[in-house]
Amino acid sequence: MTNTRSLIRRAALGGTAVAAALVLAACGSDNGSDTGSDTGSGARTSASAGAEDTAGAHNDQDVSFAQGMIPHHQQAIQMSRMAAGQASSAEVKDLAARIEKAQDPEIGTMSGWLESWGEDVPSSMPGMDHGGGHSDDSGMPGMMDIEDMDELMEASGKGFDTMFLTMMVEHHEGAVEMATTEKDKGRYGPAKELADDIITAQNAEIEEMNKLLGKS
Known part of the structure; x- marks a missing residue:
C-alpha cells in the first residue's frame, strides 16, 4: 500500500512539473513574439523617419x-x-x-x-x-x-x-x-x-x- 501511494504521489508531481514546463514555454514563446513585433515596429518607425528626413526635412x-x-x-x-x-x-x-x-x-x-x-x-x-x-x-x-x-x-x-x-x-x-x-x-x-x-x-x-x- 505504501509503495502504491508513493508511485501515485510521484506521478502527480511529475505531471505538475510537465504542466509547469509547458506554461513557461508558452510564456517564453509569447514574450519572444511580442519582442520581435516591437522591434519590427521600431525599425519601421525609424525607417519612416529616415525617409521623411531625406525627402523633406531642412x-x-x-x-x-x-x-x-x-x-x-x-x-x-x-x-x-x-x-x-x-x-x-x-x-x-x-x-x-x-x-x-x-x-x-x-x-x-x-x-x-x-x-x-x-x-x-x-x-x-x-x-x-x-x-x-x-x-x-x-x-x-x-x-x-x-x-x-x-x-x-x-x-x-x-x-x-x-x-x-x-x-x-x-x-x-x-x-x-x-x-x-x-x-x-x-x-x-x-x-x-x-x-x-x-x-x-x-x-x-x-x-x-x-x-x-x-x-x-
Whole structure:
C-alpha cells in the first residue's frame, strides 16, 4: 500500500512539473513574439523617419544657402548679360551665355524651396538697382560691390573680357565656398545635390576662365 501511494504521489508531481514546463514555454514563446513585433515596429518607425528626413526635412543652413545663392546667381547673370554687347571674345560671350542658362533655372528652384518652407525669397541682388552707395556688405564670398559692377558696365572690348573673367573667377570661387558649406552642414537632400552640382560646374568654369586669362 505504501509503495502504491508513493508511485501515485510521484506521478502527480511529475505531471505538475510537465504542466509547469509547458506554461513557461508558452510564456517564453509569447514574450519572444511580442519582442520581435516591437522591434519590427521600431525599425519601421525609424525607417519612416529616415525617409521623411531625406525627402523633406531642412535646417537653417539650407535656408541660408538658398537665400544667399539666389542673389549670388542674380549678380552672375547680370554680369553675363553685359557680355552680349560689351565683350569682344566669342569665347567670353559663349561662357557668359552658358552661365546665364545654368543659373537662371537654379534661382527658380531655390525660390520654390523657400516658398514651401515659409521663408523670405530675396527679391533682388543687394545693390542691383544701383541705388545709393551700396558696397559689398552682403557677407557672401565673391560678391562684387557696386563700384565693381559700374566699372564692368562701362568697359568694352578686350578690357571688358579681362575684367569679366577676373571678376567671374572670384565670383565662382565664392559660390563654390558657399556650396561647400551647404554640402557639409545642410540637411535638405535636393539642396545638397544642387550644391554638389554648383561645385562641379563652377570649378570647371574657373579652370576655363583661367585658361582664357592665360593663367593655366
